[in-house]
Amino acid sequence: MKKNQKSTLLQNPAVVGVLASxxxxxxxLILGFLLLIALNPGASLEGMKAMMTTGFGSMDKFGxxxxxxxxxxxxxxxxxxxxKTGLFNIGASGxxxxxxxxxxxxxIQFQMPWxxxxxxxxxxxxxxxxxxGLFKAYFNVNEVITAIMFNWIGMYLVNLILANSPNMLASGWGASNSDRTAALSAANPGAILPKGPLAALFGDSSWINIGIGISIVFAIVVWVVLQKTTFGYELKACGLSRDAAQxxxxxxxxxxxxxMVISGALSGIGGGIYYLAGTGQYVLEKAILGMGFNGIPVALLASSNPVGTIFSxxxxxxxxxxxAAMQPAYSSxxxxxxxxxxxxxxxFALLMRGVIAKAVSGRKEKGGAAK
Structure with missing residues (x-):
């Protein structure tokens, strides 16, 4: 009875997804630790300890x-x-x-609230x-190609506009820097995200704001849209088979x-949350921002499940x-x-998912043959 329950549990896609992740x-983590040993054996244990414990070391770090x-x-x-809808949005960075x-x-320019x-x-x-999305839908141009090009176009377009907008730059607000946007604390404090109810818990931490709460709400909303609405069903149907959906x-x-519009809006909100926190300024970049690309492993680790994305x-x-706490034992x-x-x-959660499913099916076949 217990074996049957265990086998049934391992056939549950949600359970397999969590185990794979x-x-x-x-x-x-094991390969990362081996790399630390190879690069600096004497500091490897302390380095790994710093990586695994710093986040909970203080409320400021957890913030x-x-x-x-x-x-x-x-x-x-x-x-x-x-x-989930059959598209690869590598343009999240742009x-x-x-x-x-x-x-x-x-x-900064229009002095609007957050x-x-x-x-x-x-x-x-x-x-x-x-x-x-338009190029994919109407001209069948692979979205990966278009999105990569628009990553670069977006970066250089933003740089061009900012470089020619004195009021947007820190130098326009009395600072010496002309390669970054003005600090919101000076330009428009009302645009900084509120600290919210967590402020008392985290004390004077400059990191904490309602951004994490907003992100979790969006994750739940996206899950509801995809799983509980006709619109979400249609989107997933197009992803599984465009011809069958038509x-x-x-x-x-x-x-x-x-x-792609909804996907782009989600990434855009991510950019807004980061820079409206008031702790950083946008620097006129020469390389594409990495945050959008880091969204790819976040999605893969969560098996594209919106709720799983919170944890990944x-x-x-x-x-x-x-x-960051591993310095100076290790270089940046x-x-x-x-x-x-x-x-x-x-x-590699998707690959591990296949490995687990194969192992479970193989064990089931052996059990059936034994009977």
Whole structure:
């Protein structure tokens, strides 16, 4: 009886997904530790301890984990939402950048409150998501190609506009820097996200704000849309088989465009949450922002489940905060490599899912043959 219950449990897709993610995380951590040993054997144990315990070391550090997890969660939702509808949104970084720009434009240039700025961030990301969707739906151009190009276009366009907008730059508000946007604390304190009810718990931590709460709400809303609505069913149907969906009377072209628009809006909100926190300024970049790309392993680790994205984003943020505490025993480049190994091996959840399913089916066949 117990064996049958165990076998049934392992055939549950949700259980298999969780086990696959946990197995992937363990493998990633083991390989990350081996890399630490290879690079600096004497400091490997202390380095691993710092990575695994720093996030809970103080309320300020835990606040930083939540702070970084919020935009990661939104980018993971963006990528995962597109995955669920059969699309690969590798353009989350460009959409994140445009969302950040729109949020800061409304905050600094137009002096709007934070909620209007966050709405503007969603619009900016959605605008940048519509182009890959249109090209995919109406010209059958692979969304990966279009999205990658728009990542670069978005970055350089934002740089160009900011470089020619003196009021947006820190130098326009009395600071010496002209390569970054103005600090919101000076330009428009009303655009900074409120600290919310968690402020008392985290004391004077500058990291904490309502961004993490907003991200969790969006994760739940996306789950409800995908699992409980006709619209979500249509989107997933298009992802499983575009031709079959069209045969069933579903407007596949419209749904492809809407999928990328929603995906872009989610990334855009992530950019808005990060820069409206008031702790950082957008720097005129020469490389594409990595947050959008980090959304890919977040989505993979969660098997594109919106609720799972909450936990995968928290894990990756936790590892990143812990990695920063490994200095000076390890250089920043070494830490980046170790974190990358852990994150991207942790994202092998889909592969591990297949391995577990194969092992369970093999055991079931052996059991049947024995009978």
């Amino acid at each position: 946990l197995l992937s995380i363990v493998i990633g 930083k984990v939540l702070y970084q997890a919020a935009p990661l969660m939104m980018c993971g939702l963006s990528v995962g939402f597109a995955f 959409q994140y950048t445009m969302g950040a720009f729109f949020a800061l434009l409304f905050a 909620f209007i700025c966050l709405l503007a961030a969603a619009v900016g990301g959605a605008i940048w998501g519509v182009f890959p 045969y069933a009377g579903i407007n596949a072209k419209r749904n492809i465009v809407l999928s 984003a928290l894990f990756i943020s936790y590892i990143q905060v812990g990695g 480049e070494t830490i980046d490599i170790v974190i990358a190994v852990i994150i991207y091996l942790a994202a």
